[in-house]
Amino acid sequence: ARRPVRGERTMSGGRMRQFRNLGAAVTVATLFAVGCAAGEENATGEAIVVFGPYRDAEADRLVESFEEYAENAGVVIRYTGSNDFVTDLHRRIGSADAPDIALIPQPGLVAQLVDDGSIFQLDEATARQLVENYEPDVLAVAEFDGVDYAVPFRRTMKSVVWFRRDVFETEGWVLPTSLDELEALSATIATSERGIAPWCFAMSAGDATGWAATDWVEDLVVRRQGPEFYDAWTAGTVEFADPAIEEAFVEFRDLVLQPGRVAGGIVDVVSTRVERAWEPLLKSDPGCAMYRQADFAIGWMPNGTDAGPEESLDWFVLPGVAGDAPPLVIGGDEIVQFDNRPEVNGLMAFLASSRAGTPWARSGGFLSAKSSISEDEYPDVEKGFITALATSPVQVFDASDQMRPDIGSGLLWTEITKWVGGSISYGRFAETIDAAQRQEALT
Known part of the structure; x- marks a missing residue:
């Protein structure tokens, strides 16, 4: 789930970039051909069409990954x-503008595409690159019934809380080591004379509005109930009506959403673009003290934004219960192919190699799923995330991303947005999701 762009970028052999205003359009096309002009496309054969959720600076970084x-x-x-990736992908499949390759943030959607017969299994050259560049546990996510269908590309660490170290030091606030301490800290900040809200949070993302709220709840479920319960909930054997799931939603509401806890209040939470939620945190007179968002949030911030123990902006892992090492909720994007032309197979094999992704790793705001990319290639802040991922004893994959897309990437996002906005009760919310999941289990 993620991010918006306005404009078309064209890169040709002369590296000249041109931009045109697309008005109300919600997609950006980035074209490049090294060694020939974009207008000479037919001279080199059919273009390879790639579709994904990356936009703005992330689209530029992805294009650089294709360049070689x-x-x-x-x-x-x-x-x-695309700003509405899942909806747009379903519309494009089988149409004249169908992609050859897509980058998909939801394993549940990949599974559906495998079941539908919409995508091709990887060829032998790509499969060899997988073995050479990935750890077995990473590859397991991209394998279906023993067949390789996807190239893991990006890994994300979601259980991250960004904060202003200089503000914490000035106010004498101490980093929390448990969820209970986090609640106490949030209460202290909310009543301080400084007038800073404890949290920055926003969730507007087009058809994907709501994903940021599901990430918060997922972190709380796995911390309070453990990974086995979390996995059962992800699989649908534990319903949203379960008291333990409702408790996680209530904790999220009390910790972040109640009056005085979030910058701008609920109106701003629902209306502000998710990739702009950080803005009050970095103001000279900050509007919030903490911002829970994945490692990739650094890529949304202004160019040159530094983070780490020696910088004013730093981060910590969302704490767990007292005495326990906190689990991590992780996510990731997988690359699949809708065509098996030789040049498409070639690009897939390249994307599975260590050469694809290294330029983005050096630029920052990106963690590769490949173990073959050296930690030395990353900026310091990403090295911290890599260490956290390597040492965390418990990691679970984003629950909503694993669910069937019509639930996890559709109905759940829609209904949680209504619940956050106060237009439905939790009971109504849980009833709607559980009924949909039961119906889907029958089909």
């Missing part, structure tokens, strides 16, 4: 990033 293959193979690669 485009130059060596003499092909044109056209990337389009």
Whole structure:
């Protein structure tokens, strides 16, 4: 789930970029052909069309990841990033603008595409690259009934709380080591004379509005109930009506959403773009003290924003219960192919290699799923995330991303937005989701 762009970027052999206003359009197309002009596309054969959720600076970084293959193979690669990725992908499949390759943030959607026969299994060259560049536990996510269908590309650490170290030091606030201490700290900040809200939070993201709220609840469920209960909930054997799930929603509401706890109040939470939620945190007169968002949030912040123990902006892992090492909720994007032309297979094999992703790793705001990319390639803040991922004893994958997309990437996001906005009760919310899951289990 994620992020918006306005404009079309064209990169040709001369590296000239041109931009045009798309008005109300919600997608950006990024084209490049190394060694030939974009207008000479037919001279090199059919363009490879790539579709994904990355936009703005992330779209630029992804394009850089394609550059070496485009130059060596003499092909044109056209990337389009969508604000409403799941909806747009379903619309494109089987149509004239169907992609050849897509980057998908939801394993549940990949599973559906496998079941539907919409995507091709990886060829032998790509499968060999997987073995050479990935750990077995990472590859397990991309394998279906023993067949490789996806290339893991990006890994995300979601259980991150960004904070202003300089503000904490000035106010004498101490980093929490448990959820109970986090609640006490939030209460202290909310009543301080400084007038800073404890939290920054926003969730507007087009058709994906609501995903940021599900991430918060997932973190609380796995901390309070443990990974086995979390996995049962993800699989649908524990319903949303379960008291333990309701308790997580109530804790999220009390910790973050009640009056005085979030910058701008509920109106701003629902209306502000999710990728702009950090803005009050970095103001000279900050509007919030903490911001829970994944590692990739650093890529939403202004160029040159530094983070770490020596910087004013730093982060900590959302704490667990007292005495326990906190679990991590993680996410990731997988690359699948809708066509098996030789040049498409070639690009998939390249994307599975260590050469694809290394330029983005160096730029920051990106963690590769590949173990073959050295930690030395990353900026310091990403090295901290890599260490946290390597040492965390418990990691669970984003629950909503694993659910069938019509639930996890559709109905759940819609209904949780209504609940956050106060238009439905939790009972109504849980009844709607549980009924949909029961109906789906029958089909």
